[in-house]
Amino acid sequence: MSMPKRQLGANGPMVGAIGFGCMSFAGFFGEADDETSLETLAAVEAAGIDFWDTANLYGMGRSERIVGQYLKESGADVTLATKVGIIPGPPRAFSNEEDYIRSELESSLKKLNRDKVELYYIHRRQQELPVETVAETMGKLIEEGLIDAWGLSEVAPSTIRRAHSVVPVTAVQNEYSLWTRQPELGVIQTCEELDITFVPFSPVARGALGVADLDPSTFDDSDFRKVNPRFMGQNWLENMGYIRAFREFAETKGVSTPALALAWVLHQGDHLIPIPGTRTKEHLADWAHAGEIGLSEDDLWEIEQILPAGWAAGDRYSDQQMVGVERYC
Numbered sequence: 001m002s003m004p005k006r007q008l009g010a011n012g013p014m015v016g017a018i019g020f021g022c023m024s025f026a027g028f029f030g031e032a033d034d035e036t037s038l039e040t041l042a043a044v045e046a047a048g049i050d051f052w053d054t055a056n057l058y059g060m061g062r063s064e065r066i067v068g069q070y071l072k073e074s075g076a077d078v079t080l081a082t083k084v085g086i087i088p089g090p091p092r093a094f095s096n097e098e099d100y101i102r103s104e105l106e107s108s109l110k111k112l113n114r115d116k117v118e119l120y121y122i123h124r125r126q127q128e129l130p131v132e133t134v135a136e137t138m139g140k141l142i143e144e145g146l147i148d149a150w151g152l153s154e155v156a157p158s159t160i161r162r163a164h165s166v167v168p169v170t171a172v173q174n175e176y177s178l179w180t181r182q183p184e185l186g187v188i189q190t191c192e193e194l195d196i197t198f199v200p201f202s203p204v205a206r207g208a209l210g211v212a213d214l215d216p217s218t219f220d221d222s223d224f225r226k227v228n229p230r231f232m233g234q235n236w237l238e239n240m241g242y243i244r245a246f247r248e249f250a251e252t253k254g255v256s257t258p259a260l261a262l263a264w265v266l267h268q269g270d271h272l273i274p275i276p277g278t279r280t281k282e283h284l285a286d287w288a289h290a291g292e293i294g295l296s297e298d299d300l301w302e303i304e305q306i307l308p309a310g311w312a313a314g315d316r317y318s319d320q321q322m323v324g325v326e327r328y329c
């Protein structure tokens with residue numbers, strides 16, 4: 001399989017146009033099995049996906065340990081991103097203080113079996129700490145060779161500009177898909193203007209735009225989606241009507257639903273590198289080829305008629321899940 005390449009930031013490496021998110025290895029979307037996760041990473045590598053994303057928060061280090069084990073055993077050459085900034089609690093809190101960042105980075109590097117990571121994100125902002133101060137901290141880590149570049153997650157355009165003016169930001173990661181399009185109201189444009197890569201996470205709508213209908217009643221209690229408004233009650237019933245219509249269109253194109261959803265994201269700009277995730281190599285096969293799918297103007301128009309901006313019923317997060325996310329419109 002030939003994976004198209006895109007540049008990470010203004011001066012970063014060329015990586016596959018589709019990255020991989022490792023959040024699900026920690027059990028956020030149902031029970032996960034470490035051996036299955038390692039098999040999935042082997043399939044990810046084989047598919048030419050060489051930009052991997054994890055976080056210290058995912059399973060309290062479980063995801064990082066799995067990635068680190070695979071890298072040690074396989075010798076895979078990947079561009080690696082991890083994150084810092086969320087203290088899970090309860091109650092959930094946030095820290096972007098230099099001492100905390102350094103301590104967590106040291107812990108992450110040990111789990112990842114790395115001397116450095118190519119990209120280090122602030123997972124959530126600590127609002128009472130100026131982002132300019134945070135940028136200075138990340139700049140020190142770059143100078144010391146502990147990270148190659150830094151990024152921000154779930155932030156507003158104003159934050160991006162302030163941070164970038166101190167130490168250039170390489171990537172910004174926010175949720176973006178056919179059912180979550182808020183980044184179109186400023187983040188995507190700001191990233192393009194400043195030559196920053198925009199990294200959409202959950203680009204296939206947390207599995208909603210999968211090959212088959214989901215049944216939220218079967219979700220484990222630990223499943224992130226269990227209390228997510230879009231998967232609940234009447235909201236889900238309404239959303240399924242749109243999803244099935246989109247699936248029918250994908251069938252007419254001869255592609256899977258998640259592959260078409262991912263292809264749509266890729267067509268929103270060359271500076272986008274989405275990071276879908278999965279727990280299994282079987283689901284990976286459903287969308288790994290999305291970078292090869294061409295979409296005409298007529299296709300894009302048809303998709304817009306089926307899934308117009310704002311079609312999803314329910315918020316993308318519950319009130320508890322929304323804590324720490326910057327709102328700007």
